[in-house]
Amino acid sequence: MNEMDAVEYERADSDSSPICPCCLEIVESDEVLFCPKCGAPIDPVASMLPFEQILAEGYVWRRAGDSPRSWVVLVGIWLLMLPGVLLGLVILFGERSAWTGNLEGAGWSETVFLLIYGAVSALLVVKVTRNFLKRAGKSASDSANPA
Numbered sequence: 001m002n003e004m005d006a007v008e009y010e011r012a013d014s015d016s017s018p019i020c021p022c023c024l025e026i027v028e029s030d031e032v033l034f035c036p037k038c039g040a041p042i043d044p045v046a047s048m049l050p051f052e053q054i055l056a057e058g059y060v061w062r063r064a065g066d067s068p069r070s071w072v073v074l075v076g077i078w079l080l081m082l083p084g085v086l087l088g089l090v091i092l093f094g095e096r097s098a099w100t101g102n103l104e105g106a107g108w109s110e111t112v113f114l115l116i117y118g119a120v121s122a123l124l125v126v127k128v129t130r131n132f133l134k135r136a137g138k139s140a141s142d143s144a145n146p147a
């Protein structure tokens with residue numbers, strides 16, 4: 001621990017301000033539920049209140065998409081999003097006349113909604129997979145060249 005770390009640690013300990021568990025940012029106000037820097041929930045109450053629960057879940061999804069740290073996150077995203085991707089592919093490449101004949105009341109608005117749902121699912125799968133592979137390659141090169 002160098003001198004700056006000791007000063008920061010002392011400052012954080014003396015004013016007892018909450019510290020973000022994700023980015024270690026010192027939050028100046030006690031009344032803030034989320035970190036102003038990274039958006040992580042700071043207070044445990046943040047994931048229980050109705051509106052704040054939406055923000056907390058959004059943080060989890062953003063974090064899974066931006067920096068998947070484990071292959072479990074990658075597999076979880078694939079399992080959650082694969083039905084949407086397959087549904088979009090069926091809508092896109094399936095036999096349209098048979099599809100519209102089998103589903104009563106499915107018009108263009110349902111088709112457009114399912115296409116958008118499939119496209120968003122596919123984009124999320126691609127983004128998470130790309131970020132996971134980028135992160136895995138980066139950590140492999142970091143462990144090969146420890147500097």
Ligand SMILES: [Zn+2]
Pocket residue numbers: 020021022023024025035036037038039040
């Ligand atoms: Zn933070």
